Amino acid sequence: MTAETNFDAVARRLSTQAGALAVAWATSRRLAARRDGARWRNAGLLWPLFAKG
Secondary structure, three states: OOOOOOHHHHHHHHHHHHHHHHHHHHHHHHHHHOOOHHHHOOHHHHOHHHOOO
16 A cells, blocks of 8 residues: 655645734734734634635
8 A cells, every 4th residue: 555645735735824824823913912802703813724715
C-alpha cells in the first residue's frame, strides 16, 4: 500500500488557514481594544476556519 501526498497542496492549505486565523485574531484584538461587543456576534471571528468564501 502506498500513499502519495502532495505536500505543496498541504502547505498551501495550511498557509491559507494560518492567514485566516491571523486576520481573525487581529480583528478580534482591535474590537476588544475598543470594547466592541460585535466581535462576539461575528461568526467569521469566532470560527474563522469554517467561514464561507
